[in-house]
Amino acid sequence: MRVQLLVVLSALALLLSACAEQQVSKPRVPEKGDPAYFKVRDSMADQVYVNEDPAKKGWIDTVRRIYIAPVNTSRTQIVQPHGVDKSDLDAWEMTAEEEQVINSKFAREMTRALEADQAFHVVGNPAEAQAELHAKLIAIHPYQPRSVVESGGKGGGAVTMSFALVDPADNAVMIRALDSKSTDNIWAFHNMKTEMTALDLIFGLWGHQVRRSILFLQGRLDSAPPPILLKPQQ
Numbered sequence: 001m002r003v004q005l006l007v008v009l010s011a012l013a014l015l016l017s018a019c020a021e022q023q024v025s026k027p028r029v030p031e032k033g034d035p036a037y038f039k040v041r042d043s044m045a046d047q048v049y050v051n052e053d054p055a056k057k058g059w060i061d062t063v064r065r066i067y068i069a070p071v072n073t074s075r076t077q078i079v080q081p082h083g084v085d086k087s088d089l090d091a092w093e094m095t096a097e098e099e100q101v102i103n104s105k106f107a108r109e110m111t112r113a114l115e116a117d118q119a120f121h122v123v124g125n126p127a128e129a130q131a132e133l134h135a136k137l138i139a140i141h142p143y144q145p146r147s148v149v150e151s152g153g154k155g156g157g158a159v160t161m162s163f164a165l166v167d168p169a170d171n172a173v174m175i176r177a178l179d180s181k182s183t184d185n186i187w188a189f190h191n192m193k194t195e196m197t198a199l200d201l202i203f204g205l206w207g208h209q210v211r212r213s214i215l216f217l218q219g220r221l222d223s224a225p226p227p228i229l230l231k232p233q234q
Contacts, residue, residue: 049176050217059167059174060217065121066114067129067168071106072136073099079141092146092190101192105199106135113207119215131174132166133210138178142186149187157186159202163210177213181205 078092094102110133111122123129142149142157149155158180165175185198192199215221 051172051174053172056167056172056174060214061219063120063131063214063218065123065128065130067123067126067132068107068110069132069134070103072134073102076137077139079139081143081145084145092140092142094190098190098192102137102189102199106203109200109203110207110210113204114211116208116211119211119220126168129168132168134164134166136162138162140186140189146190155187156182156184158182159186159189161206163206165214175213175217177210179206179209
């Protein structure tokens with residue numbers, strides 16, 4: 001592909017920056033089973049993979065209409081904090097209703113981000129799309145047991161998701177990204193509300209990350225976008 005894909009640093013990069021000088025990031029294969037022609041562009045916080053199949057050259061330039069598929073939560077893992085009591089092991093598991101709220105918020109924030117400045121148009125019918133955006137909620141990482149958060153304790157944590165931009169003509173994955181973002185309100189992933197919460201902020205940030213990544217690959221940005229950074233809480 002004619003350009004190098006940008007690597008967007010998320011808020012998690014702030015937490016990892018202290019050890020960045022001591023660790024060397026090594027290329028890693030994508031999720032098990034992915035074709036060998038994905039090449040890794042990685043950083044401490046996220047990895048981005050690009051399909052450089054010569055037969056697909058120029059495909060990304062044509063993308064304007066995007067369909068947002070429902071979030072895949074079928075294999076979401078809850079990475080329990082250290083020392084959690086056995087009675088609290090399942091407390092962070094999501095309900096079906098909470099998964100519906102996640103999908104609603106994800107679709108809304110992704111649409112807002114992708115359609116900003118009329119960069120892309122989100123369609124509701126996959127048959128009308130030039131590309132499909134698929135997302136998988138891989139893991140939720142609460143830093144405290146749910147019982148601690150419910151009693152008013154610190155509710156920090158992180159969430160990890162993967163994204164794939166797919167060519168609907170043959171279901172080929174053209175771009176894949178993996179990223180983790182931290183939040184001071186991980187409880188928002190299990191205490192779903194219709195108003196704005198930490199979910200909306202995180203999904204919106206990911207949406208702008210995806211939008212700017214595609215624009216950069218299309219040559220519609222003059223330079224690599226700046227990192228997305230969240231200010232630390234006071």
